[in-house]
Structures are given as C-alpha cells and as structure tokens.
Amino acid sequence: MSALRAPAPLPERRGDPTPRRAPLTAVEGGGGRRLDAVRAPLQATSGVPFMMLCALVLVTALLSALLLNTSMARGSYEMSRLQREVGLVAQDVQEVQAQLREAEASLPQEATRLGMVPAEDMTMLSVTDRAVVAGVGQGS
Incomplete structure (x- = not known):
C-alpha cells in the first residue's frame, strides 16, 4: 500500500451547502499507479441482538x-382416575347383575311360598288389534 498525501479541503462556496474534497493524489515514487477512493469498511455489528433472539x-x-x-401429566392423572372409577362402576354392575340372577332363580320358590300357583290357561291381549287372544297354553 502506498502512502497518500491528502491535500487540504477546498473552501466552501457560498451557494453550495455540501463541502467539496480534492481528489487524492499519489505520493512521488509510488509507481505512477492511479489510486481510487474506496468506501470505509463496514463496522462490525454486535452479535447481541442475534444472541438475544436465539435465547x-x-x-x-x-x-x-x-x-x-x-398438561399431558395432568391428563394422565385424570385418565387414571377415570379408569379407576370405570373399574369400580363395572364391579357395581357385576354385583347388581349377580343379585338379579339370584332373584330370577329364586322367583318360582318365592311365588310358591306366597301361595301363588301356575296359570293353567293364559289369556293374552293383542295391542295392535285390540283383541283378546284366548286359550294359549303354557306348553306352547
């Protein structure tokens, strides 16, 4: 890189608000190459905003x-509670069904104990025809 001599800036003209600079010239012994002015390198930006965004x-x-x-753990606890409740309800249903089967099995003995007798000739009503269907035997 060769050293440059920057001439003093030109004085401002009275109607022109922007100051003018004189062109750069090469120092003697610089090999006679033409020098061009380049922009200053961009200043390094801080990485803090990017790091804050990442954080x-x-x-x-x-x-x-x-x-x-x-929320998944809460749902899991709720699901296990409901499964326990379903298990308890299923047990209750099985107990009630067992009681019902016992009651059905003991129904003829209980009717006999109360003095009831089986019907010899049953009579049925037809709801659709509103008629009495007589003489239907038990064996049929």
Whole structure:
C-alpha cells in the first residue's frame, strides 16, 4: 500500500451547502499507479441482538415444552382416575347383575311360598288389534 498525501479541503462556496474534497493524489515514487477512493469498511455489528433472539426462541421452546408436559401429566392423572372409577362402576354392575340372577332363580320358590300357583290357561291381549287372544297354553 502506498502512502497518500491528502491535500487540504477546498473552501466552501457560498451557494453550495455540501463541502467539496480534492481528489487524492499519489505520493512521488509510488509507481505512477492511479489510486481510487474506496468506501470505509463496514463496522462490525454486535452479535447481541442475534444472541438475544436465539435465547428468546430457546426460552419460548422450553416453556412450551414445560406447559405441554404439565398438561399431558395432568391428563394422565385424570385418565387414571377415570379408569379407576370405570373399574369400580363395572364391579357395581357385576354385583347388581349377580343379585338379579339370584332373584330370577329364586322367583318360582318365592311365588310358591306366597301361595301363588301356575296359570293353567293364559289369556293374552293383542295391542295392535285390540283383541283378546284366548286359550294359549303354557306348553306352547
């Protein structure tokens, strides 16, 4: 890189608000190459906003996972409670069905104990015809 000599800036003209700069010239002994002015390199931007964004995404993902896990655990406890309740209800239904079968089995003995006798000739009513169907035997 060759050293440059920057001439003093030109004085401002009275009607022109923007200052003018003189072109850069090469120092003697610079090989006679033409020099061009280049833009200054961009200043390095801070990585803090990107890191904050990454941290925010990470925290949001962790909180979402925590809330999802918590709700799943709550649902699991609720499901196990309901399964226990269904088991208890099924046991109650089985007990009632067993009592019903016992009552059905002891029904003829209980009717005899109360003095009831089997009917010899049954009479039935037809609901659709509103008629009496007589003489239907027990053996049929």
